[in-house]
Amino acid sequence: MYEFALLRDEGEGGGLEEPEGFLAFLVWNYPALVFLTRKPLRETRPTQQTTSNPGIILTTQNRQQVVIDNGIVSVKFSRPEGYILGMSYKGIDNILEDDNEEQDRGYLDVVWNTPGKSSNFQRIFGTNFTVIAADDNTVELSFSRTWTPSMNGSSVPMNIDIRYILRSGDSGFYAYAIFDRPEGWPAVEIDQIRIVFKLKSKFNYMAMSDERQRTMPTRRDRETGQVLAYPEAVLLTRPANPEFRGEVDDKYQYSCENRDNTVHGWVSVDSNAPVGFWVITPSNEFRNAGPIKQDLTSHVGPITLAMFVSTHYAGKEVTLSFQEGEAYKKVFGPVFAYVNSASREDGTLSLWSDAAQQQAKEERSWPYEFPKSVDFIPPSQRGIVLGRLLVKDSYFRGGRLLYADNAYVGLALPGEAGSWQIESKGYQFWTQADTKGFFLINNIVPGDYNLYAWVPGFIGDYRYNVTITIPMGGGVITLDSLVFVPPRSGPTMWEIGFPDRTAAEFNIPDPYPTLMNKLYNERHSDKFRQYGLWERYTDLYPNDDLVYTVGVSKYNKDWFFAHVSRNAGNKTYQPTTWQIIFEHPNEVVRGNYTLQVALACTNDADLQIRLNDPEANPPDFATGKIGGDSAIARHGVHGLHRLFSISVGSDRILKGRNTIYLKQARSRNPFQGVMYDYIRLERPQLTVITTPNHSQGMGTISITKKNIDRQIVQNEVENAEKRASDLELEVQKLNSIIQNQEETNTQLHNELQSQRQLIEDQELTLRTQRDQMKQDIELEMKRQMANLLGNLSFNCLGCFGHQVRPRCMGRRARPSCPDRQSRMGRSGHLGLSDSSGSSVSLVQSESLGPSESSGSSESLDPFESSNLSKSLGPSESSVLSLLSVSLNRQACPSRRPRPTCPSCWARLANPAHRTRLGTKLKCWAIEYLAQARVSRLGEKWRKVLLLSLTCRLDERFWPLGEKWSRPGEQGLLKRECQGYQFWTRADKLGHFTIANIVPGDYNLYAWIPGIFGDYKYNTTITITPGSIIQLGSLIYNPPRNGPTVWEIGIPDRSAAEFHVPNPYPNLINRLYIGKPLHNFRQYGIWKRYNELYPNEDLTYTVGVSDYSKDWFYAQVPRNIGNNTFHPTVWEIKFHLPFVMRGIYTLRLALASATRSNLMVRFNNPVARPPHFSTGVIGQDNAVARHGIHGLYWAYSIEVESNVLVEGSNIMYLRQAKCTSPFQGIMYDYIRLERPET
DSSP: OOEEEEEEOOOOSOOOOOOSHHHHHHHHHTTEEEEEESSOSSOOOOOOOOSSSOOOEEEOOSSSEEEEEOSSEEEEEETTTOOEEEEEETTBSOSBOTTSOGGGSEEEEEEEEOTTSOOEEEEEOOSEEEEEEESSSEEEEEEEEOOOGGGTTTSOSOEEEEEEEEETTOSEEEEEEEEEEOTTOOOEEEEEEEEEEEBOTTOOEEESSSSSEEEOOOHHHHHTSEEOSSTTOEEOSSOSSGGGTTBEEOGGGGOEETTTTTEEEEEETTSSSOEEEEEEOOOOTTSSSOTTOEEOOEETTTEEEEEEEOOTTTOGGGOEEEOTTOOEEEEEEEEEEEEEEOOTTTHHHHHHHHHHHHHHHHHHHOSOSOOOOTTSOOGGGOEEEEEEEEEOOTTSGGGOOEEOTTOEEEEESSOSTTGGGGOOSSOOEEEEOOTTSEEEEEEEOSEEEEEEEEOTTSOSOEEEEEEEEEOTTOEEEEEEEEEEOOOOSSOEEEEEEOOSSSSTTSBOOOOOTTSBOGGGTTOGGGGGGSTTGGGHHHHHSSSSOOEEETTTSOHHHHSBSOEEOEEEETTEEEOEEEEEEEEEOSOOOSSEEEEEEEEEEEEEEOEEEEESOTTOSSOSEEOOSEEEOOTTTTTOSOOSOEEEEEEEEGGGOOSEEEEEEEEEOOOSSTTOEEEEEEEEEEOOOOEEEOOSOGGGOOOEEEOOSTTTOOOOTTSOHHHHHHHHHHHHHHHHHHHHHHHHHTTTOHHHHHHHHHHHHHHHHHHHHHHHHHHHHHOOOEEEEEEEOOSOTTOSOEEEEEEEEOSSSOOOOOOOOOOOEEBTTOOSOOOOOEEOOOTTTOOOEESSOOOOSSSOEEOOSSSOOOOOGGGGGSOOSTTSSBOOOSEEEEOOOOOOTTOOSSOHHHHHHHHHTSTTTSOOTHHHHTTHHHHHHHHHHHHHHTTOOSSOEEEEEEOTTTOOEEOOOEEEESSOSTTGGGGOOSSOOEEEOOOTTSEEOOOSOOSEEEEEEEOOTTSOSOEEEEEEEEEOTTOOOOEEEEEEOOSOSSOEEEEEEOSSSSSTTSBOOOOOGGGOOGGGTTOGGGGGGSTTGGGHHHHHSSSSOOEEETTTOOHHHHSBSOBOOEEEETTEEEOEEEEEEEEESOOOSSEEEEEEEEEEEEEEOEEEEESOTTOSSOSEEOOSEEEOOTTTTTOSOOSOEEEEEEEEGGGOOSEEEEEEEEEOOOSSTTOEEEEEEEEEEOOOO
């Protein structure tokens, strides 16, 4: 088969057009040139025979045992059974527990049953031993068994061949199994296939990810503990290590999704040379039920598992089931049993890191070339499928096509949409699409498949209806762009949750203090793994069941993660009925409403739904008895996903208040219930009445979106023009209908107005995209200098012309001036007039600079000469821009609705659509200013450094503060303690002199109040006795990737501008009474957070809140009493009128940090992992010690546009550390930047 080999193109010059097809996708995403070469798309791992590893010794003389030894590891097997008896490594005679029986150390087992009968647990042992291959580089052994009719009912009807491979130079061995049954054999159901390794008790540290690893209790600790609600969960009451007392141990707390279940194992920590044993799974293709099915990993024993098939977190629906006479063959594995060691000094973390690196090597080498079974398909015989997935939701973002960003796309046996999650017989191959929806699935075993997909953020499953056949010998199949249309019947009225197939975003309560696993105490994202959370429902809702009010309640706080039974005492339980209360403020629309209910988990449940009548019999909808995934009991936040689209007649909906009753009717035990993924109510699609006289009959026009759909950027210009014309006709038609209906039907009038706005928005989008494609708009800049040389302000007149269309120019506008007196964040947006073609303007100017903005966009104010008397220094209250722009527009002669010219303006003039004008203006103002200053410098012959700041986006000059210190990294000054430091402040023009410097080597550093970031002069400055050094003008480019969307605070490296509350009257220092600027010096200010925000954490709304009043000076933990504290999550709410493609940037500056971990998330408060995390930082104790700042921390965080949405957005700031009241941070400044156009 062929590989797409990539050669990086480092050439300068033109950018790439957005690609067509997958080859171009590779070019676009990897800036590379694509060609075809005849080599496998994988890393080939040769054997590693060296002088120190001369080869492999195979010992078969013993009739009961066989040993293979490559000089690194030695593995002993029983003969012919194939049990793994022992594994020797680095002086350890046996890594496996040799106190166990021979068949209970390392083995393959199966759980199976004849249909309708109980399950059987069976260890598989061979009856035939064969050496498949043996040379100095590789030995492969086979231990096989053949089923015969005499075994019917006593042994699983399957021929099974267990293979083991040892290669020269490998620190471990490979294991795989071949399952085969010919036609004519009896029916059977198989629930589990796995390989088990039971290790010596000296292995006492377990790891499965960077975050999930810990020292573990022992098997003896479990035996002496108290069994809880089920045998797997044990409360440790008398552990050998006292630190485990009071903890719960349960193997299901260490489960993992298939996609993440790639490496896990154990370390013997207490030995002089720690040793690790790991199971590495390089591919999920042979596992059942897809990438997000959860399964076991390692657990107390110590035991490590390689899971191939199981019903965990899914139930019998995923059973590997065969009908009478059904044939089957499949290869499970290979997996790699890997061992490593380290010095005691390097310890546990180095072993885990090495195992993770080995896993990455194994994954790159997949599929392996060395297995000898003809049933294992080598890389040269496998295929590739590539394509692109788009999403079209008629009522989301105007119904336009969207990229299926991060969609899960996979191949599985043919079936119904979504059937992949219960499919266990065949192979599955999965990947995730990139941000533009492109995907590549490689290494596909020949056979027939359906292509399936699901997209986080959208309900439903996608299936490509054409069977995809991968031929023997492989091949590359390129699919056209595929379009997924999620289930949708009408516009959204309200929704609860986020459709990601989990319940992670809902309220997961804190565990009982006496039933905790300490590994998850401070990991909110894993809180659902704690034992007994289902019992907390009765604690939180002791008398009445959950009631959720749309528009008032918050699903992350007010919606319990699992709909479970109520504990009525004496081991009895009662059904629970949850209520969703919502308002229907307008007249009910005739037709069928649709309630979309997506369930993340179901276990022996019956969900009944009723509208406005809790006793309705029968209910409006009932699932019947469904599910058996046991995710509630087994600490999973999801099991099998189910979606129900429930039609609700408009006669069941009331104008005004409505209530939906959700009753989980089965209640024999505490684990029966459901977890919700997402709930949405859709109203009927709008139908427009065209005849005002209803008595004469009704003609209807169904307003569909088929005339306003648009392809993404690649659509031809002609099609965009035609659609725009169609839209104009639609608008005119709607205008006429609205006039006729306005007086007779207010509700219909409102609906039509909304529909017209939707169409107009679509038209604007089409025109903007058309202009972006044509690339033929000329920008003509006419510049004039308004003042004499030395005046620091100027006017720039911009005229925008189009080669074909009538010339249109915008209203007068100017960039805003920074003003520290302004405490309100602002952002600009495009204001459109009516369809007659009048002016287009900026409703409010955008904050173009790094500080707060003030000033109107409705007038042109050339900077007066008197402005020169104002200071350019950062300590002053106002700093002037060097640039004012006049944009004037005249009406278009064409008078067409929404003329094209405003789109030109939207793209070229509006800061939200166009790179700043200075890209064509060059930097003449910089040259002019530099000349003026150099002339003044000529009169001075002394040690002077002139520094001027250039902001790339708005051509402003700012002065720079500076220092000299020992050489180091940018910003290192705040942590430098060994050398001398010499400081001064620049004057109003940026000049500075630093005198009396001790001889030595230094770097020059600077930072500017009002500007984000640090400056470092990259040349080392060497001071010799009596020397005078003159530097030229130094230019600081502060961190900046695009225009400001919004900002909070002033970048002055302190939290002084935020709300510092008054002190407690009984805890004051009278020195600071009546001095609000010194409030922060009073004792106990941090405690005031609880009083100001007693129930919910701080919420800041951009454009509404005032950071001097509404932003508490320190984000500290919440005091919940008894000397305990809880993490706090602050919210920043902001509105985006549109989302630009590309990377947004979040600038985050902290004024102080004390043993804190700040996590940042967008629009999902429980996203795993968070979008950004600082890790544990800081110990400046500024909160406790009455400081308003400590060490300065600055972060520039990339935010991909797919995590933002048009309209309302929320950024969640979680300070996760909370063992004392003084752990926390102080913010200095926060700014969101959008991409440059």
